Amino acid sequence: MRQNDTGYYAFQVGQGFKPREAGKEHVCFTFHKGHILTGQSKTGSITLPTFEQLPGDFGKLKKKAVYAFSVDDNPMFLLPEQDLEGDVPETLQYRELHSLYQAEEKWETLAGVTAGHLNRWYREHRYCGCCGREMGFSDKERAMICSQCGNIQYPRISPVIMAAVTDGDRLLVTRYAGRPYKGLALIAGFVEIGESLEGALRREVMEEVGLQVTDLRYYGSQPWGFSDSVISGFFAKLDGSGAVRLDRDELSEAVWLSREEIPPQNTGISITAEMIEAFRTGKVKD
Secondary structure: EEEEOOOOOOOOOOOOOOOOOOOOEEEEEEEOOOOEEEOOOOOOOOOOEEEHHOOOOHHOOOOOOEEEEEEEEEEEEOOOOOOOOOOOOOOOOOOOHHHHHHEEHHHHHHHHHHHHHHHHHHHHEEEOOOOEEEEEEOOOOOOOOOOOOOOOOOOOOOOEEEEEEEEEOEEEEEEEEOOOOOOOOOOEEEEEOOOHHHHHHHHHHHHOOOOEEEEEEEEEEEHHHHHOOOEEEEEEEEEOOOOOOOOOOOEEEEEEEEHOOOOOOOOOHHHHHHHHHHHHHHOOOO
């Protein structure tokens, strides 16, 4: 796997839509009630199963499978939910998507989460929103097509901004309220209709912590299938008072930490950790 300029592992989803023929050695994603089917390595890490590890006849599975994307030119496939035949072997187990943080390879985490994004989109667009007929898979592009009225639906990708607010040698870090993830986070939120990324960033910072910012600097972006989104990360300088007014519906905590007070971050998965670590190590100056 290659690393991009911001440090976390990234892959191109298909490098355009170029369906490939499935082989027994290729990874095949399948889901049940939003949980992903996974294997486990000898070291206890989570792995992604291939066709040959799945129950059922490969020929039948191959016909049902949909090309998902490629990771470094390795094609990967997706089975619609509950399309497995026979009992799942003891070597495989359905797990929540967040368990993929324990994957043996970091690319497996991002690939599995992206497959979850695709699976939700397929599931939610099984029927046409215009005429109610069943939708079908396009063999020319990543799309769902209605053969009755011609309606075409593409994957939903929601834009999200992330703000690393700095004040000299301090960074504003947060913790989410009511979410499973309890580690350090940054201010983030979805872009509203009619907003620019910069406008959304200023609004989210004001709404969540009551601060004004200036000098926005783009850092990098990352696809984030957990929320069907793509995240654009920015650094921004505090403009005015640093007194935090916390939105407790969104955050449980928001504090200013110096570079020395920030613990080392586990990079390689999320742009959040990468941005915090870039500030902590001085890669990004105020």
